[in-house]
Amino acid sequence: MSQDVFLLGLISAVWAALALAYALVPMLNMPGSALIWGSGAGLFLGLALWVRRG
Amino acid sequence: MTPNTHSSLSLSLAALAPGDRRLIRSLFIAALAALALGLLLGLWVALARAGWARPDLPETGYRLLTLHGVAVFFDWLTLAQAGLLLVLAAQERKAPLSLAWMGWAGLVVMLVAFVLHLLGTLGGNPLLYDGSPELVADARQGALLFYLGYGALALGLVLLALPGLATLVKARKAGSGSWTALGFGAFAWAGLLLVSAIALANTFLPAILWAVGLGGMPADHATLWHLLFHNMHYLPLLGTMLAWYLLLPELTGARSIFGSGFSKLVFCLYLVFVPPTSLYHMFLEPGLDPMVLVLGSLLSLFIGVPTIAAFLVVMTSLEAHGRARGARGGLGWLKSLDWSQTATHALAAAVINLALGGVLAFVLIQEKLAGLLSDTFFVPGYFHFMTLGVVTLSLLTVAERIAPALGGRGGSVAWARYLPWLITLGLFLFGVAGVVAGSQGMPRRVLDASYEGLAPTSWILLSWIIGIGALLMALGLGLMVARIGAAYLGFGPKALATEQPQAVPEELALKQGAWGASLAVALLLTLITAATWGAFALMRSLPVIAIGGAGH
Amino acid sequence: MTQALDPGRSLPTRRGFVAAASLGILGLYGVWAALGASGKSGKDESDGHAGHGGEPETASSSGGHGGHGASVGGPSTDDFRRLTEDFSKRWKQQDGSVRPGYVPEPVRSEPDPHAGHDMHAQPVQPQASHAGHAGHDPHAGHDMQAMQALAPNAHAGHEVAPLGNADGGNEVYLMAYQWGFEPSWLKLEAGKTYRFRMMAVDASHGASIQMGSGSLITRLRQGVLTEREITFTDKGSHLLYCTVFCGAFHDRMTARIDVV
Numbered sequence: 001m002s003q004d005v006f007l008l009g010l011i012s013a014v015w016a017a018l019a020l021a022y023a024l025v026p027m028l029n030m031p032g033s034a035l036i037w038g039s040g041a042g043l044f045l046g047l048a049l050w051v052r053r054g
Numbered sequence: 055m056t057p058n059t060h061s062s063l064s065l066s067l068a069a070l071a072p073g074d075r076r077l078i079r080s081l082f083i084a085a086l087a088a089l090a091l092g093l094l095l096g097l098w099v100a101l102a103r104a105g106w107a108r109p110d111l112p113e114t115g116y117r118l119l120t121l122h123g124v125a126v127f128f129d130w131l132t133l134a135q136a137g138l139l140l141v142l143a144a145q146e147r148k149a150p151l152s153l154a155w156m157g158w159a160g161l162v163v164m165l166v167a168f169v170l171h172l173l174g175t176l177g178g179n180p181l182l183y184d185g186s187p188e189l190v191a192d193a194r195q196g197a198l199l200f201y202l203g204y205g206a207l208a209l210g211l212v213l214l215a216l217p218g219l220a221t222l223v224k225a226r227k228a229g230s231g232s233w234t235a236l237g238f239g240a241f242a243w244a245g246l247l248l249v250s251a252i253a254l255a256n257t258f259l260p261a262i263l264w265a266v267g268l269g270g271m272p273a274d275h276a277t278l279w280h281l282l283f284h285n286m287h288y289l290p291l292l293g294t295m296l297a298w299y300l301l302l303p304e305l306t307g308a309r310s311i312f313g314s315g316f317s318k319l320v321f322c323l324y325l326v327f328v329p330p331t332s333l334y335h336m337f338l339e340p341g342l343d344p345m346v347l348v349l350g351s352l353l354s355l356f357i358g359v360p361t362i363a364a365f366l367v368v369m370t371s372l373e374a375h376g377r378a379r380g381a382r383g384g385l386g387w388l389k390s391l392d393w394s395q396t397a398t399h400a401l402a403a404a405v406i407n408l409a410l411g412g413v414l415a416f417v418l419i420q421e422k423l424a425g426l427l428s429d430t431f432f433v434p435g436y437f438h439f440m441t442l443g444v445v446t447l448s449l450l451t452v453a454e455r456i457a458p459a460l461g462g463r464g465g466s467v468a469w470a471r472y473l474p475w476l477i478t479l480g481l482f483l484f485g486v487a488g489v490v491a492g493s494q495g496m497p498r499r500v501l502d503a504s505y506e507g508l509a510p511t512s513w514i515l516l517s518w519i520i521g522i523g524a525l526l527m528a529l530g531l532g533l534m535v536a537r538i539g540a541a542y543l544g545f546g547p548k549a550l551a552t553e554q555p556q557a558v559p560e561e562l563a564l565k566q567g568a569w570g571a572s573l574a575v576a577l578l579l580t581l582i583t584a585a586t587w588g589a590f591a592l593m594r595s596l597p598v599i600a601i602g603g604a605g606h
Numbered sequence: 607m608t609q610a611l612d613p614g615r616s617l618p619t620r621r622g623f624v625a626a627a628s629l630g631i632l633g634l635y636g637v638w639a640a641l642g643a644s645g646k647s648g649k650d651e652s653d654g655h656a657g658h659g660g661e662p663e664t665a666s667s668s669g670g671h672g673g674h675g676a677s678v679g680g681p682s683t684d685d686f687r688r689l690t691e692d693f694s695k696r697w698k699q700q701d702g703s704v705r706p707g708y709v710p711e712p713v714r715s716e717p718d719p720h721a722g723h724d725m726h727a728q729p730v731q732p733q734a735s736h737a738g739h740a741g742h743d744p745h746a747g748h749d750m751q752a753m754q755a756l757a758p759n760a761h762a763g764h765e766v767a768p769l770g771n772a773d774g775g776n777e778v779y780l781m782a783y784q785w786g787f788e789p790s791w792l793k794l795e796a797g798k799t800y801r802f803r804m805m806a807v808d809a810s811h812g813a814s815i816q817m818g819s820g821s822l823i824t825r826l827r828q829g830v831l832t833e834r835e836i837t838f839t840d841k842g843s844h845l846l847y848c849t850v851f852c853g854a855f856h857d858r859m860t861a862r863i864d865v866v
Contacts, residue, residue, distance in 0.1 A: 002232055003315055007322040008242065014326045027343040032278045036256055036285070037329045040249040047219070047245050054227040113854045182851045188809045188828055189853055276810065276827065316621050338825040340832040351638070358631035366624045374619055416634060422643045425823050429812055429849040495814060495821020497849040500857035508845045508860055510816065564615045572618050575627055583637050590641045596817045597840035597865075599799075602833050 008048035016041035061554045063145060063304050067459040071150040077157045078140050079460040079542060082453045084161060085133035086539045088168070089446070090532070092126030097528040102501050104521030115501040116180040123183040124171045127286070127441070128207055133164060134449040135247070135293050136214035141456060142240035142296060143218045146233065147225035153217040160213030167206035174200025182499060184279045187261055187271050198265040201258050208254035215247040235310065235317035239296045242321055246289050253282040280335040288328045290445040292321070295364045297448045298401065302368060304455060305397055307555030308375035311563050312367050320367065323360040331357045337424035347421040354419035362575055369571035377566035378558040387570065396470045400451040403474035407443025407481060409578055411436055414489060416582045417589050425600065426593045431496045435488025442527065443481045447474055450534055457541040458549035465547025473534045480526030487519035493592055680831030683807040686781060693779035694789045703864065704789035706800070707775015780804045782811035782826050784853050787846060787861035796865050799837040805830065812849030815863060823849055838865040
């Protein structure tokens with residue numbers, strides 16, 4: 001895996017973890033944040049796959 | 055006479071299809087028009103606050119404030135960033151753009167968004183840029199056009215980002231199978247543009263549905279707006295870093311001496327740290343768990359890491375390059391820069407404004423200071439350093455540098471070099487007076503802060519200084535926009551051919567004791583500490599003890 | 607790694623140095639800690655204005671509950687209107703101010719002659735300073751509506767929990783509406799801790815207090831009960847003003863707090 005793809009995947013993974021935290025941690029309780037960053041995680045995963053396929 | 059024949063950027067733009075160049079040129083012309091409108095409206099608002107202009111109706115003043123925010127923050131920045139993205143993609147690809155038609159469609163949609171915003175702002179109840187539904191509960195149809203403007207903006211962002219993304223993917227495939235640091239940064243940045251479109255839809259789709267009677271009033275609009283705003287104001291900061299990466303080799307010949315992998319990591323970290331830092335916008339919201347406040351402050355520190363890293367990469371590379379070329383003494387590398395170029399002055403001013411804005415930003419992210427500073431004029435006092443002094447100056451510099459390669463003019467005129475400093479002087483007055491007034495509690499988003507004589511008299515004086523600062527800013531920025539706009543429209547002196555400065559061997563640059571940027575960062579951290587201490591001292595000097603703020 | 611050990615590189619051109627220097631910003635947390643601002647908030651100094659070292663007289667406010675902007679567990683806006691009305695009636699003084707806990711001056715028992723009217727259009731003495739409001743408000747209906755809710759017996763028959771009579775005047779009810787506050791003139795004692803119970807009833811508002819060289823900023827969301835325990839340590843007169851844009855007359859939304 002190239003560094004480009006790895007870093008895009010890293011962004012996706014971190015955002016996905018944050019989206020989960022926003023969705024599941026009662027203290028945070030921010031469904032709007034979960035939706036945005038969860039969508040962003042999916043988007044960056046898609047971008048990473050697009051780059052990998054070239 | 056062929057302009058900038060030897061510039062790498064000019065060669066990249068020359069490799070575009072003529073239609074591609076027309077697209078980028080059109081994007082910047084539209085962007086400059088939005089900026090011109092926005093700065094006039096912003097000036098009017100500042101003069102109104104100073105008592106030097108008064109609307110016949112109070113609604114009118116707030117409508118103009120809203121248009122100022124929309125024209126500058128959403129229209130100017132989006133269009134200029136779209137132009138920058140295509141320039142970065144062209145630099146990476148060195149061949150025609152992919153999906154250029156989408157860029158044209160995006161431009162049209164952006165114009166539609168502007169018209170919708172204009173109609174929505176001028177009609178119905180006065181709304182601020184956040185379009186709070188609760189203010190139009192009894193006239194929701196009037197707000198529909200305003201909300202649709204944001205919907206169109208979301209679509210425009212997608213359409214404007216996709217040509218850049220597609221071109222960059224092609225560039226990577228056509229090249230060595232990996233991007234340059236700039237290419238990677240541009241791609242990740244374009245991804246964040248798309249996320250901003252998602253945030254826009256997330257915020258305003260419920261409002262649109264509510265306005266047409268298909269849904270209940272969006273209960274969470276304020277929180278969603280915070281998220282959108284957070285995204286939209288970090289987006290141009292990353293764009294600014296990319297603009298600096300793009301321009302420095304053009305201006306100085308210097309390139310990063312830290313390797314592309316390191317720069318890619320820095321850009322990546324920037325994106326990684328954007329989401330968790332959003333909490334600080336909500337410090338004043340009732341009902342936040344106390345631990346969220348602590349977390350929000352702590353996490354907000356992390357966005358400083360890639361920002362400072364990018365600054366160090368750029369400035370240390372620049373200094374090492376200058377020293378390798380023979381610059382001596384503490385500031386010899388600065389003196390060795392080409393100060394005949396307007397761009398050098400603009401970027402130098404941007405660096406100073408970044409430092410000033412940075413000091414204030416790290417005061418604002420401290421949750422315990424929210425009850426002293428949030429919702430006050432401290433906030434615009436700080437963010438104008440960033441949006442105007444850093445981002446806008448940098449984007450204008452890109453626009454200026456590429457005008458000749460896009461078929462425009464763009465010859466150098468000596469007086470233009472003073473404009474970034476005039477803007478910075480205005481910003482300094484505006485920002486310092488705004489920060490002092492904000493520290494005293496003078497609110498933002500009011501037209502008359504005198505409160506009919508009930509407010510501290512200092513607010514009047516500070517509003518005057520803010521007004522004078524705004525006048526200077528508007529004068530400098532207006533002249534800058536007019537000059538660059540004229541170049542895009544084919545007026546003004548022709549650009550002369552310039553040689554891109556040659557880079558020195560990297561091995562030589564690496565040996566230089568380039569401490570300037572590191573010392574600047576140390577000074578910055580000291581100033582942040584001092585400003586934080588000062589804010590706490592002020593807060594503790596107030597004749598009040600307050601606990602809580604929790605909502606039920 | 608090889609680069610970090612490369613003797614051909616000066617220190618500031620090493621990646622490890624740049625990374626370490628960038629992480630230096632995290633040291634600001636140490637500054638916050640030194641300033642006493644790094645701990646968990648909410649129980650003893652949630653907004654940092656509690657920096658005088660004195661403990662408040664009453665228990666600290668509760669922590670956050672529920673979602674942001676959600677009204678969970680607090681009174682409805684109508685109930686809050688009535689609570690505020692009761693509060694104002696109970697502690698209203700002859701001069702028109704509302705002074706919770708002040709016993710020597712008898713509480714007026716007759717209905718407020720101005721009840722049911724736009725308070726700014728019919729200013730009594732304390733609101734005289736706000737007389738500029740009169741005639742500005744094209745949406746007087748809002749005020750009228752709000753004030754009708756404040757009028758005695760406007761909601762007779764509703765079961766609303768009465769104010770605790772044993773509170774000794776430690777509670778202050780403050781209602782924010784387009785475009786004013788109720789009560790519009792508070793008199794509070796220096797050194798006494800008050801539990802401010804605040805709510806914006808028609809749109810989001812601010813209820814910020816100007817304190818000379820600084821302010822105490824509070825944001826109120828519509829229908830969300832917000833509580834703060836506030837102790838004024840010095841005597842003086844303070845402007846209470848809205849810091850959240852709430853419509854055309856946002857900048858005329860003021861009240862007065864006299865600390866005696």
